[in-house]
Amino acid sequence: MDFYVDGKYSAFEELMHYYHWDFYVYYTLLAIVFINLIKSMASFISAKRGKVSGIISGYTDLFVSILAGLGLICGMFFQGVLSDISSEHSVIWGKKMFLLFIVAFILFIFQVIFTLKFKNIEKYERD
Numbered sequence: 001m002d003f004y005v006d007g008k009y010s011a012f013e014e015l016m017h018y019y020h021w022d023f024y025v026y027y028t029l030l031a032i033v034f035i036n037l038i039k040s041m042a043s044f045i046s047a048k049r050g051k052v053s054g055i056i057s058g059y060t061d062l063f064v065s066i067l068a069g070l071g072l073i074c075g076m077f078f079q080g081v082l083s084d085i086s087s088e089h090s091v092i093w094g095k096k097m098f099l100l101f102i103v104a105f106i107l108f109i110f111q112v113i114f115t116l117k118f119k120n121i122e123k124y125e126r127d
Contacts, residue, residue, distance in 0.1 A: 030107075065111055
């Protein structure tokens with residue numbers, strides 16, 4: 001239990017000591033976007049070499065990455081709520097959340113590029 005200097009119990013301070021457990025969800029969402037990027041890169045490279053890969057990335061993976069991004073956006077909204085309650089904790093976790101969101105967005109952009117290039121190569125092979 002956390003107590004203030006005056007001896008009063010602070011449920012919020014105790015909750016924030018365990019907030020890192022909740023934050024692992026956001027790391028997992030970033031990992032999902034990263035895995036989808038790796039899949040799209042592998043599909044593109046194998047198509048470029050003319051080989052058929054067992055790993056095929058497509059629009060479904062883009063949709064999953066979009067859902068993961070929406071989860072990160074919800075986390076950003078929660079950081080706004082947290083900043084209203086406590087600026088100290090908001091600064092710590094808000095910076096981490098913003099960094100995760102930016103990294104996920106950059107990975108998503110690369111995933112879109114590789115997926116579209118893969119689909120173009122795939123279309124030319126069919127013609």
